[in-house]
Structures are given as structure tokens and as C-alpha cells.
Amino acid sequence: MSHPFPADGHPAGTGGVASQGPGQDDAAWAARAREELAAADAGFADRFDADADIDRLLAERAAAVDALVQAAWQRCVPPEAELALFAVGGYGRGELYPQSDVDLLVMADPAASEAHAEALARFFAVLWDSGLPVGHAVRSLDQCTEASVDDITVLTALLEARPLAANEHERRELQGAASPRLVWPPQEFFEAKREELFERHARYGDTADNLEPNLKEGPGGLRDVQTLHWMALRIIGTADMESLVAFGQLGADEVATIERERRALARLRYGLHLVAGKREERLRFDYQKPLAARLGFEDEGGTLAVEQMMQGFYRSASLVLRIGERLLQRFEEQLQGEAEPEPLDDLFELRRGYLAARDPEWPHAPAEVLALFRTWALRGETRGLHSHTARALAEALPQFPDFASADVALRQQFMHLLRGEQPVRSLTRMARLGVLGRWIPAFSHVSGRMQFDLFHVYTVDQHTLAVLKNLASFASGERDERFALAHEIWPRLRKPELLLLAGLFHDIAKGRGGDHSELGADDAREFCQTMGLTEADTALVEWLVRKHLLMSMTAQKQDIADPEVIHRFATAVTDRERLDHLYLLTCADIAGTSPKLWNAWKDRLMADLYTATRLALRRGLEHPLAATERAAETREKVHAMLAALGIGADEIDGLFARMPEAGFQRGRPDQLAWQAASLRGVPVGETRVRVRPVSAHARALEVFVHSPDADGLFAAIVATLDRSGLAIQQARVLDGPHDTIFDTFEVIPADTRHAPAAEEVERKLAQALAGPLDRIKPARRTQPRHLRHFRIAPKIGFDATTSGRTTLSLVCTDRPGLLADVAQTLRNQSMRVHDARIATFGERAEDVFQITAAETDGRDQPLDETRQQALGTALLACLEGDNR
Template sequence: MSTPAAADEPSARLPEWQPAGADAGWAAAARAALAATDAALAARFDRNDDIDALIAERTRAVDAWVRAAWSRCIPADAPLALFAVGGYGRGELFPHSDLDLLVLAEADAQAACHEAIARLFALLWDAGLAAGHAVRSPAQCTQAAREDITVLTALSEARPLQADAAADARLRAAIAPTLAWPPREYFLAKREEQRARHARFDDTSDNLEPNLKEGPGGLRDVQTLRWMALRVLGARGLQPLVALGQLGADEYATLERERRLLSRLRYGLHLVAGKREERLRFDYQKALAARLGHVDAAGSLAVEQMMQGFYRSAALVLRINERLLQRFEEQLEGEAVPEPLAAGYDARRGYLHATDPGWPRGVEDVFALLAVWAAHPQLRGLHSQTARALAEALPRLPDYPRADATVRARFMALLRGPQPVETLARMARLGVLGRWIPAFSRVSGRMQFDLFHVYTVDQHTLAVLRNIAGFAGGVADPRFAIAHEIWPRLRKPELLLLAGLFHDIAKGRGGDHSELGAVDARDFCAAHGLSEGDTALVQWLVRQHLLMSVTAQKQDIGDSDVIHRFATRVADRERLDLLYLLTCADIAGTSPKLWNAWKDRLLADLYTATRLALRRGLEHPPAAAERVAETRAAVRAQLLAQGLEAAEIERLFARIPETGFLRGRVDSLAWQAAALRGIEAGASTVRARPLVQHAGALEVFVSAPDRDGLFAAIVATLDRLGLAIQQARLLDGPGGQVFDSFEVVPADGQRIVAADEVERRLSAALAIADLDGIRPARRTQPRHLRHFRLVPQIGFGLSADGRRTVLSLVSTDRPGLLADVTRVLRRQRLRVHDARIATFGERAEDVFQITDERDRPLADPQQQQALRDALLACLEGEQRP
């Protein structure tokens, strides 16, 4: 609330009736007493005392000191009144809540008591009560309320601290609906304010660091209902709405239970943070979970248990909030005229309504309602009466194992009907899906304490299903290169939906969630009458839903042996089609930042190569010579089409390593060969080009005389450009030249680096004589990464041909990690021949093929141990290379 500048002047002269020197001692005593009160309340919080009692007692303690300060500073006969407003007026003071006060006085009284008022707020500040305050007359209150609905809302919560009944009446009259914000205008403005607030949090409470107060389903949503009840119906609090028929007794009990749970979280968060903090940041989640008494259990960390409780509370608050907003709308707009939709259902003001007073009489009625809803996409939502009836009936609805075959067939009809994914999302939001599939209920609101999974399991599942629905739209999505081509070939799209629904359903049980989920999927499919073949297909997809992602990101898909092994496990074209679509939907649904051009092309390449292997026949894997010949022919055709002569093409081919034709992409090899035109043998060249039609992704090609430290210098330069390497292929070319290619994306996901800038900076780096002088940039580790420290894992193996050592590294990701690792390898005088870089949230999983300076694998255990020690020192921060 605004404050006149004069009333906030700390140096104002003190009134004559109190000595100035005494104020410092009084403020110190008040501060100490309040600290003692807060400490005692914190101890009671840790003993699990009633949260409302703790909040009320803290409010009473602050009230006493505010009144004492008033009596100390304001003459008894002064024509002033003091009110607590906002959350303080509501009586909700958490350990570090704001303190909002209003001094109500006419203009002449404000002027006469200006110095006393200034002294009051200075004294409260010194006592540790930094109050936001305003000094206004009733007329000024009216004007401020008209101009700003938040001022009106704060004043509507006013509670007299030092005010008689007449002053209280004057304030109520000043903000009456006839003077400012009539009920309908207030309702519409507050509803829009809530929508905008929810939009700031992406319209979901299921964020990794949710806001307990302002986020969807948070305490502000409960408070919004209170404010609307007061303005629309004149009801103070929500309980009177039960008698008015606007709120069911069960709904009120649920709101109160969840409000207390959210309040307890907020109180504890203030204690753990030691300041006013409304966001459940990673910095505080573990400490708060421990303070609330949660303990780690098999398959469920304490912090995950706490967060699941929050997400479930927020979901319930959102459901009831939506219903009550509808009822306020009906109160203001009048009874709606029913519009018939189907037998037993009509639309009322755009909301779907069940006309049978006894609805639902069984789960078949619920499925019938969902079918009507799917057939009428113009509907705004579910009518509040019907939503309440459904909520009351949920505990009585059977799960699918106890339902009969007819009802199960109705569920499958929903999957095969219009808007199947939207129907599943509605079922999840209303609690129906968790009742029908008990395993889904167990993952509802379940978070995973990492940075890879930014959604709860149930919300991730719905995101995957929405991606699948996008494939069915008939319009090519530029994020997915070939998905729109594959979708029309699906024999039964509902099988893919079932695989998406079950792929993560066993998270948190302990054990392999893919294996456990496959069992659940098989039981569900068999119960719903799917054929044995279709059941086995869904079961296989759930069990193998990570296979394609792991193969593409961690193995060299340019290796025909890798393709053959993958194709052997996939076995047929239908599995490949379904697995490709499920993998794309799964990765893109894990985090908005996880899907990128590199992953898109990588999966498309793996799909294409596997389809070719299946067409050729798994009993006839191609020999290396055959693969090289096929690739050379395809590259030659592209170069001829570009106008190159056959003799020139052969000269260029002589400068490309044979391994390039074995593992490289045809279009990349043609581009790289063309880049060598006009470049003398032994000279350096750098080229970069957009990887695909995705902003920021680049393919970088470097051909230069080989020398030690070259790879580390390239990595450091790309790191300084803000580019993250996703894949590196380092080949030894003829004449001592390296033939290196890199696929890079912006490290921060935002800054776009132009291809010509990459070429210029890398060319400049290659011209430097002392490559060891090129060091990676030093950046501060992002705050969120500090809370996800992994124990580094370093392993050694041998490549398939026995010529190189395979170094695998798992650690916490951080800015410049790859650049630091390459400098360690350089200092150990090792050469890098191939690198695959994968990052999953806070987890970096990198694989390198390395040799010593004489191109021999690291056979000596002491040499391996020396490298391990140096890498651990780097990864654990004991030294920077």
C-alpha cells in the first residue's frame, strides 16, 4: 500500500510526551521478545503443533507490540485509527510475513499528527517489524481502491488494532461496492488476475521449484475464493458458503485440510530459509523435508515424499477453486438456460452438466460423460455441480480389475474415439484415471529429485501423450523430422497411447520401472480384451522404451554393428515405428529444454538405418567394405549433382579417411569434401553450417595438421563461444591431417552463434602456435546444480577392434566440464579419437575413445589410475586443470 512521503520520514521530531532516548531500549526489548516468541513457536512447529494455532499466536504477539508502539507514540486523544490490512489483517502472520498497516485519519489529523506517525513506524522498524503502511482518509481509501483492485482487496481484510466501531464502519463504508468495484466487476477482474498469475507459472503447480503462495493451487488461490465470497456474497470466510449452498461440506473440509498443509509448508519454508521465501527452491527442499519429519524410504526420497504431498494438495485446491468460481459466476449471471447435448447431458453456460440428480450411478456413467465431452470440443469444462458429484462418487468407483468387461470396453472406446489424449488428461485432472488405474494414482504428484525430469511423473506422462497427439495432427511439426510420415502407417494408434500411459507408471517402486511397468501394461491390456499380439507389443514398448534413446545417444550409430544389434532387438517394422514415436514423445515431454536438433536428427538417422537393416534382412548384415562402397557412391552422386568433375571427386576422396565412409553421413561427407576444394594438402580449413532447421544447432568441420592439444583447443574455443558439444568424431586423415566433425548446440539454449563466427574464431585458434594457451572460460556454477552432486564414476574398457581405450565418465554437469576434461586428457598426454557427450539434467554421461601419444590403448593399470586420479581431482573441484 502506498505511503505519503512525510509519514515515512525517520528523522521527524519526536512528540513531547515520550523521551527520545527511551525508544532505543524499548525497541531492543521488543526485538528480543519477538525473537524469543518466534523461537518458541519454531520449537512447537517441530513438535507438530497445530499450524493455525502457531500462526494465530504469532499474530497476537505482533499485535501486542504494535499496539504498545502505538500507545507509546500516538496521544490517546488523537483522531487516528489503526488497522491491520492484507494478510496481517486476515490474521495470517508467518515467521517472515509482510506487515501491512493502515492509519485512518482525515487530512487535518494527518497533518497534525505527522511527527507522531513517523515516529511510530520508525519505532516499529527498530523493533524488527518493518511494516508497509499507508496513511489515508476514508475518501482517500475510496479513491485508492477505485484505482487499484489490490488496494481494495487489502482493505477488505482490515482488522481494527486501535480503532473504535465508528472508525471501522467508516472504513467499510469507504470501500462499499457502490463506491468501488461492484461484485460483478470485482469477480471478473480477480478471475482474470488469477488466470494471469497461473500463466506466469505455465499454468501448472508441478514445477520443480513451485511457489507455495502465488503458484497454481497455492495459498493465493484459497485467498482469492475468500475475497470473492466477501465481495459477491458478503460472506466473511468460506465456511458460511456451506449454509448458503455454494460450497459442499466435503469441499470446505478438503479446502481447509489442504490450506493447513500448504500453510505448514510455508511456515517451515520461512524457518528453513531464515527469510520471507515463498518458492520451494532446491536450496531448501531437503532441509524442509527433514524438518517436517520425512525420511528416505526404498524408491522414495524424503524430499520426493514432501513434494508429492504438495503437488496433490495443489491439485485439490485447483479443482475446488474451479468449481467455486463457476458458482460465483452463476450467482452473478443468473441461472443458465440448458442446451441439450445428448441423452442425460446438457450444456449450461458452456459447461457440461449431467441432468440426472443421481449421477453418476456407476463408472459407466463417468465414461459416458467423457465421451459426450470429447464429442463437443467447444465446451468450456465440467459444470460445478457435476464436478462435485463426480468428486463425491470417486471413492465408490471401481478400478479396472473389479469392473466388468462392458465397462472396460467403454474405456477402450474412449481411447479409440475423438480427442483421446484430452480425455485422458481430463480423467487425470478429475482423479478418475487414478481410480481406474491404481498404479497411476501412486505416481500422481510424484516428483523425482533431479534436473532431468522437470515434471511430476503423471504430468510427464500427459506431456508424452500430448506429443503423441501432435503426431496425429496431420501437420508436420518442425521439431520432429519424420514423425508425421510414420504416424499414418500405424495399425492401431491406441497401442502407442497405452505404451505412453504405462511407460513410467512404475516409477518409485524400486527396481527397474521399465520391467515393472511392462507387467502392469500386460495385465491392463489383457483385462481390456486386447489380442495376445497387441498385448505383447504394448508390453515390449514399455519394457524397451529407453532402448532407442540410449542407443542413439550413447553408441556410435554410424557403426553398422551397432545398427545390426539394435535392429535385431527391434525385429520388425511395426515395433520400430512405434518405438521411434514413443522415444521422440518421451524425450520431448521430459523437459522443454531437452529436445533439440541433434536428438531429432540422431533418432531419425537411427530409425532410417534400422529400417534399411530390417529391409535387407537381419541374417545379412552388411560388411564394412560394402558399407564403404555404398557411401562413396552416394557421396559421389551428390558431388556430381553439384557440378564437380569425376577426377576432382576422386582427388577429394583421397583426402578423406576410409573410416569416414564407414561411419559418416552421406550429406555430411559431401559437404566436407566440398569444403576441401581449393585447400592445399597440409593446410587448415574450418567450416560450420546449420545442423537442421532448428535455431542454434550447428555442424562444425575441422581439417588441420594434427598436433597434440588440438582437440582440447577446439573444445575450449567452442566453450568460449557458448556452444555445447553433443557429438565429436575425430578421424586421422591422410598426410597427418585430422578430419574432425562436431555437432553443437547453444549451451544456454538461447544465444544463437552464427556459423561464420564459429569459423572465424576456430580458424584464429588453429593459427596459434601454443595451443595449450587456449583455456576454457570460467563460469559460476548455476545455483540449482549445487544441490545435485553426483559421485563421479570413471570406467575403462577396450574398443571392439582392440585398438583404443574406451573411457566412460559420469558426473555432475557444470559449465565448461567438457573443456576441463579435455585439458586433463591433454596433460596426461593422451589423444582423443571419438567422443559422445550426453547430458541428462544435472547428470553428464560422456564416452571417449582414447590412446596414448603413440596411438596405443592404455594397457598399463598405473596409467589408467593416474588418469582416474587426475579426472577425479578435476570433477570434485580439488584442482582446476
């Protein structure tokens, strides 16, 4: 292409304005240069949208900026000045993205740089005024060496220095200043850059599968590719990937793969800069949909365009990581030489701690591939898979059969892996190396598949592996305080491998359209039957996949204190074996969905549902427990607990007389005993607030409020808890004798970094309720950035109940302070809340309230159609933010 900045130093179209004194006409020159650069960038953007070759775009944009920089240099710096100008960093590599920095190095002796300080200042100012984000350094050769010694990032920038206004002698001088003889010899450079890479990966959670990945710095991103180039240049003497084939460091297929994925990542980054319109390396939600549209993706077959784009990224990053790991090993061997192998069996050996095939022609048959993972599992800790064996495995993958076409011996070999040592570790390794996707083709379809929401923070395959890892932790025998019952239940499993199969298949049908639980159950049945499992075992795995959401939905959306709910759930489960498996799968699934999703409240919720269902199954489904029977049993247990505290029978009877009967029908004995004990010494008509941790190791709190009833009390409590930084998970609001209320709230910190203590919450809530309730208003908050991209149309429903109340169901976008705003709206509409179940799934809030309308005569009535319509209108205004 023709550059907009010819060699005479004048931007095209300026009429050849002469370089006059310092500052004269610089502003006009820079303005014209800015216009020309903008026009050139617009042209590059058009070519990008027309799917032009990304490497050519990057090189030509660098060349266009070269022309501007060189023109400015000629304009500002006298030709006789003993100064040399170099492009460094990514710009020196000849790759320049739309919003990347333009890094420059001026090489000069201190005397020369001081003599021309004014010219250099003018030069950099002109470039900035021209719209270039210039980063610059002015150093002598000795200073370049010293800076490289102190900071290895300076050295990596110099490794790719490219002369812009320098002769060959000056180029060689700079190259010598950063030579291995003076700074960072190959072994030290390799170790430092490898450690830098590991630390950088750790900052991003050691995974590329983040919802908002960093295309440049994240694991598997462009920085990883550049690091491999720098290592090759320092160790081998070339940064050309293809030349590494001749040196035996890479295979031709590996070079083709890493270059293909580098170009894919580069295209994403170039497009991100265009969409963001600023320097942005993180693929935020703000830009994902616009970028997918700009790249030509379209919604298809139940898969959103943005999900297709992100799946491509995750797969590219995974391949970069995989090949990068192999190349790091080969560089290490290049530097340290081959070590004496340590034979393990007929097929495998250890080489410098890496598991390797002994035969250079390995593998000869698919059975030898599965034998690799068996040996790996039996060996325990190794440094990983040897790079040559990893490459041989990759080359053999196209010939590796799927389970349907495999022979019986190979299927049995796979089942032995599931029943053997460290099965989850074997499955994880098989997934990472591409074997699992070959064996179960459906798994390859969810590899790298993201779901565009805030509930699932991992890709489907990574979530599946996280679920399996959680199941492995249950089997470890080491108790984890996060899971109350898991380690007691696991030893009772008849065949643990069946639960692993259910975990492997539970989300395998995501993205196909339709119910993924139903489709996945069909896949699981086909797999189990093909693998030769018995009908009973096949039925269990199929049922677990089909019903893997049943327990979490029941616990979070229904009242598990209601005997009818427990009876319905127990009827669906039918037996203890299914209950044990479903409980473990549910805990592992929730905890593997997001690090923030599992908490002490959910642990107790699942444990309570499990325990209640186990008792129902033991009693027999033909004998459901009536509410009156449950109340009598609970009252007896609470009485015994209070007596154990030294409280006399008469005082216990007096405390029970102050408590609502519904509490004994629906509450837990330990909870009711705590509440009863809290009332000791409290006169009727006074308020009592108590707060306690859910468990000794949890940040979840249980809040109990006993108070004379008053309009707006529920809204005041909710607003105070919200202002205290607590998110309400569940609320139970009961009416007691003497016109009092018994409110119980399960809360967790909205921000775990600032979790208030129970005593602090108790004090704040007691103080707030001691004053006028109408002065307690919801806090005003700005909606978090990420929620703006996950808008859910509000849905409001009303249903009558047999108890004379109205059920209000609310589905909408979650946001901080949502419940407080809803409670305030209910108060403004003269509604009384009797029960609330709060469920949040990522960006989606699904809340259910039992409410009545407070009439002027003091009675509570279910909502008629007029009141429902008025409340619905007010809630919509609240959810749209009209009342904030």
C-alpha cells in the first residue's frame, strides 16, 4: 500500500510544509497527520470487516505508523544528530493493533541525548499530537544493558528491536548490548520467563475459561505465543516457528496448529480494539455481542452467536496451552540435555520426571492409549506427559475410536479406568489431551462451550470437570467443612463409577436445543448400554442425568419445611440409593458452577432436604407425615433441648405459648429451641433480635426477629439487612400470639471481603427497629456493569392459596438491593408478607412471596384482581428503576 506519510517528512496533502523552527507549524502538521492516520485506520477497519489476512493488516498498520514516525523524526531531529531510533516491543515485531502502544527507543550517548533534548521533546510531542500513544525511552548502550539486567521485560522488548532511523552498525550495537554474554544467558532467561508465565497464568486462575477472558495476558492468549517466540530466540537463535521444525523442537503439524490459533486470537484482539474504540485486552461482556456480530457470527441451532465466538476462543487458547506445554519441555531438554530414562513397565518410562512412551513408534493400538492413563494414575505424581509422547498422542487421535465403534476389550479398559486409582484425574487428563472428546463425541461438542449468562462461570467442559473434581474430593476421606453430609454418604455408594458417569453426562447435551437433561439422559443410556452395564446400573445413571436439577430446584424454590413438598420429592426419588447419588451430584454440581455459588446456607438447605427425605422414605411413602404429627414431634424435640439447658417444664410451656404453631410445623428443632431461649426474660410487647452463624466455619448468618407487629416491619428489616451488606437467601415470616411476629432470615455477605459479624448485625438491626420504621429506606445503588448485558424481562404472577393468602411470584434481573426495593413496594401497597423464598441464579432472580392485603378493619385478605393489577404495576415500576 502507499503510506500516507512520504519520506520528505510531510503528511500527504499538507502541501509540503517545510520544517521550520521548533514548534512552528507543528500543530498543523500533527493535525493533518492525525487525519491521515484516522483515514488509514478506517481503511484497515474496512479490510478487517472484509476478512483480510490479519497478519498483513498488522504489518501494514505498523508500516503506516513507521512512515509517520520517520516523517516526524526527519522533521524534528537534525540529520547530523548522533541518535538512533528503534521500534521495540510488539511494534518492533511489526505487529500493531488499532489501539496498541507505539513503543520507541532512542539510543544515544548521554552527551548526545542531552544536546538534542529539545529536539527529542518536540519529536515525542508531535507524535502525541498526531494521535499516537507513544511509549518511549532514551538510553545509551550501557544503560540498555543495565536496564535489561534489572528488568527482563526490558530485554524482551529489545530482542525484537527494529531500526526506524538507525544504520546496520547501530542495530548490531544494540543487539550486542542485550546479548546472552552480558545479560540473561539462555538457561536463566528460560527459567525466568517460564516462572513469569506461570505467575501470569495464576493471576487469571490458571484457566482460559473465564467469562471475560484477557486475549493478550490470559492463559492461552497472545502473550503465551510471544513468550514461546522469545524463548526460541534466546535459546535456539530464531523466533521463526517454522525453523523450529528443522531444529527438532516442533513438528510441522504443531507449527501449523499454533500459527492458526495465533491468527485466530489476533483477529479477535484486532476486532476487540475496533469495537471498544480504546485500548482494551479483556473481552468484556460489553463487547462480546458486538464483536460476534462484527465477525459475522449468527445465532444458530439454539446456540447464540456470542457463544459460538467464545467457544472458538476457548478452543484456540486450549490448543496454545497444550502445544506451549510441550515446547517448554523441549526447550528444557535443549538446555539440560536428555536424562537417563527410568523404566516403569513394558510401555512407559520416566524422563526427567515426565511420563514417556518407551517405543518411538507408540502407540500401536488404541489400547496403548488407555494404558497410558492407567499407568499415569498408578504412578501418582509426575511432572506431566513428556512432550514427544504428547505429540504422538495428538497425531494418533484421529485413529482413536469412539465408544460405539470400539471393541469390547477397549470398553472394558475404559471402565477399569473409572473403577481404578484416581479416576477423575484420568478423565481430566483425557479431556485436556483430547482423548475424552474422541471417546465420547458429545463431549467434544461442549468443549469450550460457554453459556452467555452469569450463573455458569465456566465453559461446559470445564464445569463438568469441576463437578467430577468435587466428587473426587468426597471420595478422598478428608472431611470438607463446606459439605455437611457428603463424606458420610460417599462410602455407602454401591458403585461410585456410576456417579462419575452421571457427572460426566449431566450437561453433555448443552447447546443442542431442547431440554439438555432429557437429551443427556438419552446419551447416558446409550453409553451405559454400549459399555455393557446392567439394566439397573444404566437406569440409575440415566435417572440421575435426567433429574440432576430436581433437588436444587426443590430446595431453592419450594418450602422444604412443608411435609407435602417432602412427600412429593420423596415420591420422585423413590429409594435411598437414588437419594444418596442425587444429593452428592447436586452438591458437586452447584459447587462446580461458580466459586461463589456454594455457601453454608445452600449446604444446610441440601442437608435438610436430604435428611427429611430419608426419614420420609424410611417411614414409607404410603404413610406421609401430616402437619399436626410433625408439629408434635418437633415440639417434643424442642422441649428436650430446652430441658437440657436447665429450663423448667413450666417455663418451657410459657415460652411455647408465645410461639406460633406454624413454627413447630415448619421449623427445625434446633432453630426453635434457639428462638425460644431468646425469649427468656423478654416481656410480651418488647422486641428481641438475635443473630447467629449458620456453622462454626461459615459466613452465613441466621437472623431472628420477634417484635410487636407493625406495618412496614418486613420492609424495614430487609432494608436494614441490605444496608448491612447482607444478601437474604430465605425469609420466613410467621404471625405469633398477642399480635407479634416471628421472622427468620437466612443471609450471606453480599461481598465476602466485608462480612459483618453476628454481633454487629444484631446491634444495627435492634437499633433500627427501636426507632420509626418509616425512616428506614432502601439504599440507592448503581447497577453493576455486567448486569446491563443480561436483561431479563420481568414476569409477575399471582395465585390463590388454600390458606387465604396470595402467592406472588417474581422473575427478573437480579441487582443489589432488589429485595429491599420489592419489600418497600409491598409496604407502599399495604401488603403484608407472610413468607418469602429468595432464589438467585446468576443474573436471574426468582422470588416467591406469600402475601395478603391489609384492610382498614385490620383483617388480612387475599388480593382481588384490582389489588393484583395495582401491585403488578407498582412492582414493574420498581423493577424498571422508576422508584429509585
